[in-house]
Amino acid sequence: MDFKPLSLPPVITGIVRIVQHHGGRIFLVGGPVRDLLLNRVCPDWDIAIDLGEYQTRARLEDKLRHLLRQFCQKFNARFVFHPHFLTATLTLPEQQIDICHTREETYPRPALLPLVKPAPLERDLFRRDFTMNAIALELTARGTGALIDPCNGQQDIKLRLVRIIHPQSFIDDPTRIFRAIRFAVRLDYEIESGTLYLMRAAIKNGYPALLTPERILYEIRCILKERTALKMLEALIKEKVLQSAWQWQPSPEILSRLQLLQNQGADLPDLFAYLLASFPVTEKFSLTREERETRQALANFNAVKRKLRLAKRPSTIYHLLKNLPDRALRIAALIEPDTAIREKITYYLANLKNRPALVTASDLLRIGIKPGRKLGTILQKLFALQLDRTSYAGIRTTRKTKTRSVPERTAAGSSNEDEIRKELLGIARRLTRQKEKN
Numbered sequence: 252m253d254f255k256p257l258s259l260p261p262v263i264t265g266i267v268r269i270v271q272h273h274g275g276r277i278f279l280v281g282g283p284v285r286d287l288l289l290n291r292v293c294p295d296w297d298i299a300i301d302l303g304e305y306q307t308r309a310r311l312e313d314k315l316r317h318l319l320r321q322f323c324q325k326f327n328a329r330f331v332f333h334p335h336f337l338t339a340t341l342t343l344p345e346q347q348i349d350i351c352h353t354r355e356e357t358y359p360r361p362a363l364l365p366l367v368k369p370a371p372l373e374r375d376l377f378r379r380d381f382t383m384n385a386i387a388l389e390l391t392a393r394g395t396g397a398l399i400d401p402c403n404g405q406q407d408i409k410l411r412l413v414r415i416i417h418p419q420s421f422i423d424d425p426t427r428i429f430r431a432i433r434f435a436v437r438l439d440y441e442i443e444s445g446t447l448y449l450m451r452a453a454i455k456n457g458y459p460a461l462l463t464p465e466r467i468l469y470e471i472r473c474i475l476k477e478r479t480a481l482k483m484l485e486a487l488i489k490e491k492v493l494q495s496a497w498q499w500q501p502s503p504e505i506l507s508r509l510q511l512l513q514n515q516g517a518d519l520p521d522l523f524a525y526l527l528a529s530f531p532v533t534e535k536f537s538l539t540r541e542e543r544e545t546r547q548a549l550a551n552f553n554a555v556k557r558k559l560r561l562a563k564r565p566s567t568i569y570h571l572l573k574n575l576p577d578r579a580l581r582i583a584a585l586i587e588p589d590t591a592i593r594e595k596i597t598y599y600l601a602n603l604k605n606r607p608a609l610v611t612a613s614d615l616l617r618i619g620i621k622p623g624r625k626l627g628t629i630l631q632k633l634f635a636l637q638l639d640r641t642s643y644a645g646i647r648t649t650r651k652t653k654t655r656s657v658p659e660r661t662a663a664g665s666s667n668e669d670e671i672r673k674e675l676l677g678i679a680r681r682l683t684r685q686k687e688k689n
């Protein structure tokens with residue numbers, strides 16, 4: 252197969268020179284070679300280095316560290332090195348480069364992370380996921396510019412096939428099931444028939460369930476970054492991959508809801524949060540606090556909705572929604588079919604959420620209310636009164652639609668805020684006097 256002459260960015264040529272100086276070989280491998288052959292823009296540079304040191308692990312790790320330090324000095328970069336996996340990430344001001352030492356892998360048990368041993372490039376290519384991702388291009392002078400393709404990846408690219416390299420592949424690492432679907436949909440390829448057979452057998456035999464939730468979530472996050480994410484999810488559901496992993500039966504409307512969200516401009520974290528809300532999440536799921544809270548809020552939103560439907564006052568809307576994360580509310584508003592509820596949520600986000608209180612704690616202290624719980628309760632009461640009195644006429648029922656519409660700003664609106672503030676302070680005084688009598 253032909254590809255356009257390679258123009259390497261200066262940082263890669265610099266790295267090549269340093270590796271060459273140390274007598275090593277360096278290859279472009281995996282995604283970038285595949286994308287080069289497909290004339291597709293390659294998002295990242297994956298490179299493999301072979302220092303020829305396969306026997307003494309400690310010496311190899313030292314040599315790699317030394318090289319990484321040299322790269323960093325030259326390019327003002329930082330690196331993170333994972334000696335266990337012989338991989339490193341080089342972070343430059345404007346890009347990240349994934350570097351690995353050529354290696355072979357053994358899987359102690361299905362779905363566990365592999366044990367890694369340095370090995371020459373040819374063996375490294377055989378440990379990869381699919382033939383199209385097992386092609387290398389040597390960048391050091393020893394290379395002839397020809398592709399190293401022991402698994403016939405170029406032929407599968409021509410045939411538009413996703414093909415595994417050995418029959419144990421999906422059992423060793425069931426994340427490859429997710430990857431096979433991702434690449435097939437992304438490139439509009441078929442999954443080769445033998446590969447499909449083995450993939451379905453691995454799914455049927457429950458291998459995805461051996462993966463930690465973290466690894467599955469990583470794959471789902473990767474899918475959601477793709478342009479054709481929803482098609483990928485559809486294929487994942489059709490092939491029952493998540494059912495095998497988590498006994499997760501998606502509700503029939505989940506894909507159309509996700510589509511709706513996407514059409515309305517939802518971002519990736521929104522889509523992820525919406526999906527999460529329907530997953531059987533446990534404590535084992537590695538989620539950020541925001542993801543967990545958003546998920547929780549969305550999963551329990553039906554109960555809030557029932558109350559929101561009946562809510563007439565801005566203060567009630569405020570009270571119902573104030574503890575829910577913004578992302579959950581945005582998502583709920585985007586997919587909510589009931590106009591009145593949708594309007595109440597958007598109204599809360601736009602008008603209530605950040606409304607400053609007209610009467611503050613220091614106002615109450617100044618009129619002699621003692622610090623403590625009572626003061627807090629009074630403040631809350633006053634704020635609720637403020638929301639219901641200032642600027643809004645309350646919720647009206649429009650005859651035409653028979654739905655409750657959001658409160659509207661009245662003409663008197665914010666102009667009488669001073670008066671309302673005075674009124675609220677008066678109420679505060681009365682409330683304290685009453686409490687004192689009691």
Ligand code: ATP
Binds near residue numbers: 295380381385427
């Ligand atoms: P993308 O365009 O999505 O980055 P990629 O092929 O570069 O695609 P990466 O996830 O960046 O995919 O991985 C880089 C390379 O590492 C792959 O091309 C493949 O050769 C190898 N690889 C990644 N994940 C696996 C896996 N689970 N099993 C075997 N090889 C893998």
Ligand code: MG
Binds near residue numbers: 282283295297
């Ligand atoms: Mg990549």
